[in-house]
Amino acid sequence: MHMHRYEKWWLVFGTGSLVVFLFILGISAFHQGHTPPSAKAFVNHEQVDKIAPFNEPGLKKVEGKDWDYELVVLASAFFYNPGEVEIPKGSKVKVIATSKDVVHGFGVAGTNINMMLEPGYISEYVTTLDKAGEYLVVCNEYCGTGHHTMKSMIKVVD
Ligand code: CUA
Structure with a gap:
């Protein structure tokens, strides 16, 4: 044709x-x-518990930075490490978080912290916590059978 x-x-x-x-x-x-929107860097998620800062999750006071504390969080099915943390009221905190296994969320009720944690990526968020209280951290990404039980607590104290 x-x-x-x-x-x-x-x-x-x-x-x-x-x-x-x-x-x-x-x-x-x-x-x-x-690429989660809050992701800034990469990390080998299989080795993540041996790689700084995720080898020592928790709250650390820092000097000479634009924030007062760094809160390092390692998420895995179905919990957060640390499970509970106390932060002095008025602190400017940089949350540095990642996942060891699957995609998890990191949403802090009553604050503007709402991150997606993906294995292999480091998510960061800087915020000032200036209201005392107990803030529930929830996983807002479906991650498996224990998803609804995946919680932790941030206590902002005077
Ligand atoms: Cu972790 Cu849902």
Whole structure:
């Protein structure tokens, strides 16, 4: 069959646009799907308990930084390490967190902390905790049978 050359051109153009479109779609899906918005760095999640700072989860006072404390959190099915932490009221805290296994959430009720923790990525968030109280940390990413029991507590104390 003889094709009119304009038809042929449109066929090539159409196919070409489709390929470009799928390529862009693939790229953006990859970026959105694999990099949590709060992720700043990478870590080998299989070795994460041996790699600083995740070898020592917990709260640390820091000097010479824009924040007063660093709260290092290691999440795994179905708990957080540390399970409970006390932070002095008014502290500026940098939360540094990751997951050892699957995707978990780190949402602190009553604050603006709401992160997605993905194995292999380090998520960070800086905030000031200026209201005393007990803040429940919940996992807001479905992570398995124990998902609904996955909790920890941040106590902001005077
Ligand atoms: Cu961890 Cu849901």
